[in-house]
Every structure is written in C-alpha cells, then in structure tokens.
Amino acid sequence: MDNNETAGRSITRNSIILGIFAMVTVGLIAVTQQGTAARIAEEKRRAQMSALTEILPESEHDNDLLEDTLVVDDRKYLNLPTPAVAYRGRQNGDVVAVILPVVAPDGYSGRIDLLVGIYADGTLAGVRTLSHRETPGLGDKIERAKSDWILTFNGKSLTMPEPENWAVRKDGGEFDQFTGATITPRAVVQAVYRALQYFQENRATLLQQTEEPANG
Numbered sequence: 001m002d003n004n005e006t007a008g009r010s011i012t013r014n015s016i017i018l019g020i021f022a023m024v025t026v027g028l029i030a031v032t033q034q035g036t037a038a039r040i041a042e043e044k045r046r047a048q049m050s051a052l053t054e055i056l057p058e059s060e061h062d063n064d065l066l067e068d069t070l071v072v073d074d075r076k077y078l079n080l081p082t083p084a085v086a087y088r089g090r091q092n093g094d095v096v097a098v099i100l101p102v103v104a105p106d107g108y109s110g111r112i113d114l115l116v117g118i119y120a121d122g123t124l125a126g127v128r129t130l131s132h133r134e135t136p137g138l139g140d141k142i143e144r145a146k147s148d149w150i151l152t153f154n155g156k157s158l159t160m161p162e163p164e165n166w167a168v169r170k171d172g173g174e175f176d177q178f179t180g181a182t183i184t185p186r187a188v189v190q191a192v193y194r195a196l197q198y199f200q201e202n203r204a205t206l207l208q209q210t211e212e213p214a215n216g
C-alpha cells in the first residue's frame, strides 16, 4: 500500500466521520428546537388558562370558556395582527362577560399581549398580561406575579374614570406609572381603554346569545 492510498483512505474515513457528526448535530438541534417550541406553546397555554380563570372565576360563570369562543379580527382598537380568539362567560345561558385578546403595540420593547375581560355592563372584570419583552425590574410590573398594578383596572369603564383620566399620572391621568418606567404602563392603559371602546362598538355581536362563532 503506497502513501497515496493510505492518505486517500484516511481522508475518506475522516470525511465519513465528519458527515456523521454533522448529521448528529443537525438532528440534535432539530430535536431541541422542537422541544423548545412545544414548551413555549405549553407555557403560553398555561398562562392563557390561568389568566382566564383569574379574570372570570368559576363562581361567575357556569359554562366552559374554552368551548364558547368567537374569533375577533380588529386592528383599529385591539391591534391584532391576525384574527384571535375571544372567550364568553355565561350564567344560565346569558353572556355575562367577554374576554378579549388585546395587543398593546407600543411597549418599551414592542408588543405586549393582554387579555381584557369586560362584563356585559361594560365594566372591566380584569386584565392580565400574557406575554411581553419589557425590562425586568422596570416594565415587568404589568405581570400579576410581579405586582398588583394590573388589578387597578378592575371595575373601571369608559366613563369611570372620565376619558381624560384614562392615562398614567405623568400624562395627567389617574393610573400609576412605575418608578423609572412610564412607557410600559402608558401602553397598557391605552390598550385597555381601546378594548373598552371596541366592546362598546361591538357590544351586540359580542353579547349575542348564540354559541355560533362570529366575527367581531
């Protein structure tokens, strides 16, 4: 066996080993990515579920919220980039509240996803933050787990407070901003107000008694 032949075999063997390594690596990355995507989806689903029951506790409805949904598609008020699911709470068949998907597009770090629950009379049942990229320690006080701030919306409506007070204190309104962070709460206050406007404009569709899906 001459040197050339030995070198050729060695190159072939190394190429095969390299190829196997590449395939194994690609496979591992794919598996990891799939696992991560599944975990994120599961995390989102869990956040959605706990937000729904926090906004409208079991004692306030007798239907399955997940089975009584409608698709809403609105850029003007809800800022939804794509159609999204809203939930209806019922007591004895009557719609008592609607929980709307709402986007605040103008957080400090971009989009903030909210769920806004509104009783049939137009008062707020509750608001929860589903996802955001705001700064830990500054903007993340919009999370229920980090602060009570999001609870200040409970019971408020389009007229309570007056429209000019639907703003953070720094802008002349009645909602607290956070120390060193005005942009995040400002975005959320405005998004919640717009959700109330959407509810008022689409009240009939949102509260209609059929359980057929409908576009809002």
Ligand SMILES: Cc1cc2nc3c(=O)[nH]c(=O)nc-3n(C[C@H](O)[C@H](O)[C@H](O)COP(=O)(O)O)c2cc1C
Binding pocket: 108, 109, 134, 135, 136, 138, 139, 140, 170, 180, 181, 182, 183, 184, 185
């Ligand atoms: C690194 C860094 C991260 C910040 N994160 C946030 C944030 O998440 N939310 C927020 O409202 N402001 C954040 N701020 C502060 C804003 O830039 C701004 O100063 C603050 O919101 C006050 O806004 P105002 O001057 O309009 O009242 C951050 C600032 C820095 C330097």
